[in-house]
Amino acid sequence: DAGVTQSPTHLIKTRGQQVTLRCSPKSGHDTVSWYQQALGQGPQFIFQYYEEEERQRGNFPDRFSGHQFPNYSSELNVNALLLGDSALYLCASSLGPRLSDEKLFFGSGTQLSVL
Amino acid sequence: SQKIEQNSEALNIQEGKTATLTCNYTNYSPAYLQWYRQDPGRGPVFLLLIRENEKEKRKERLKVTFDTTLKQSLFHITASQPADSATYLCALDSRGGRRALTFGSGTRLQVQP
Numbered sequence: 001d002a003g004v005t006q007s008p009t010h011l012i013k014t015r016g017q018q019v020t021l022r023c024s025p026k027s028g029h030d031t032v033s034w035y036q037q038a039l040g041q042g043p044q045f046i047f048q049y050y051e052e053e054e055r056q057r058g059n060f061p062d063r064f065s066g067h068q069f070p071n072y073s074s075e076l077n078v079n080a081l082l083l084g085d086s087a088l089y090l091c092a093s094s095l096g097p098r099l100s101d102e103k104l105f106f107g108s109g110t111q112l113s114v115l
Numbered sequence: 116s117q118k119i120e121q122n123s124e125a126l127n128i129q130e131g132k133t134a135t136l137t138c139n140y141t142n143y144s145p146a147y148l149q150w151y152r153q154d155p156g157r158g159p160v161f162l163l164l165i166r167e168n169e170k171e172k173r174k175e176r177l178k179v180t181f182d183t184t185l186k187q188s189l190f191h192i193t194a195s196q197p198a199d200s201a202t203y204l205c206a207l208d209s210r211g212g213r214r215a216l217t218f219g220s221g222t223r224l225q226v227q228p
Binding site: 004033035040041042043044045048056058090092102103104105106107108109111 | 156218
């Protein structure tokens with residue numbers, strides 16, 4: 001049973017570029033959330049997708065956008081990259097928000113470096 | 116504003132002892148609190164969840180307490196082992212069960228053999 005998979009594992013970009021990160025949720029999960037984790041900090045919630053719609057959003061600018069596909073996989077897009085966007089980007093999957101199982105399953109993340 | 120505090124200093128203990136980690140929060144009324152373990156270069160792994168109406172939860176060598184009056188959770192690892200060395204994160208749901216978790220910055224535990 002595959003867990004949460006993310007690609008790529010590492011990425012180097014320059015300021016002003018755009019990046020797309022990808023995530024496949026754990027088998028049977030339909031909800032995907034994205035988190036940003038800066039070095040030495042805890043993960044910070046970016047947004048959550050369920051039924052192909054953005055359901056909740058954290059305190060992140062519109063440069064951060066996403067998408068969920070019919071097979072529940074998801075993409076995170078970041079435009080106009082800034083140096084401060086350098087971080088580990090984590091994808092977490094879970095069952096639908098109406099169900100009572102609240103724990104998240106995380107992927108190993110994509111380490112993004114902006115130069 | 117809402118705030119979660121975990122001891123930012125690393126906790127060093129001897130193998131076999133009990134490790135106790137603290138999570139304090141302010142301006143929250145969480146429906147539940149979760150603890151995760153994170154190893155370097157990996158994503159967090161879920162350990163335990165405790166709800167607002169529960170005082171204590173146990174799982175093998177792990178125990179979590181939740182005091183909504185003190186706004187504090189304690190996470191205990193008994194009979195600690197070097198393999199328990201990792202960063203431990205507490206997380207609260209700020210939107211009542213919708214899984215938009217807010218994480219603390221984590222406490223790094225180092226268990227010496």
